[in-house]
Amino acid sequence: MSGSNLETRSFLDELRSLDKNFYFDLGHPLLNRMADCFVRAAGIGAVQAVTREAYFIALESYNVDSDVGANNKHHRFPGLRGEDSGKSVEALVMRTGRESLQWGTAAGVYSGLTYGLKEARGVHDWKNSVLAGAITGATIALTTGDKTHETVMEFAITGAALSAAANLLTGIF
Numbered sequence: 001m002s003g004s005n006l007e008t009r010s011f012l013d014e015l016r017s018l019d020k021n022f023y024f025d026l027g028h029p030l031l032n033r034m035a036d037c038f039v040r041a042a043g044i045g046a047v048q049a050v051t052r053e054a055y056f057i058a059l060e061s062y063n064v065d066s067d068v069g070a071n072n073k074h075h076r077f078p079g080l081r082g083e084d085s086g087k088s089v090e091a092l093v094m095r096t097g098r099e100s101l102q103w104g105t106a107a108g109v110y111s112g113l114t115y116g117l118k119e120a121r122g123v124h125d126w127k128n129s130v131l132a133g134a135i136t137g138a139t140i141a142l143t144t145g146d147k148t149h150e151t152v153m154e155f156a157i158t159g160a161a162l163s164a165a166a167n168l169l170t171g172i173f
Helices: 011-018 029-066 085-121 126-141 149-169
Strands: none
Touching: 029 085, 085 126, 126 149
């Protein structure tokens, strides 16, 4: 057997190994997990924000070219309508940074809470997921413009429900 270990590993083995490899070594598994989840999710948030804006720009240019819906424009980022391209790029960078921060915060807080609750209670179950989802939802609500108690509660309930559903559906799929 002269083959290397990489030749015998499947794609699923590679995906499973991602859970064990952290980008950072901050000295404690909780910190490693939170930082790793933050960075990975922040990257996803940045890509999502940029591709969404590219989609709306393409859609808008199509509507202008075909005169379909020219009077009914729904641009999701009105701040990107700068007088020059410098202001538009600055608004895009600010929006992308905000979305990255929100995605990273959600992933880092949720991952840290589920890990901490599992260590504290000695079991990983739906209760940990619901509590972590609720706290994460409330945290994300505080990063939005509307910080009323109704918004915080709405985000907390939504986070708890999504987290519980994801935990319960994990065994099914």
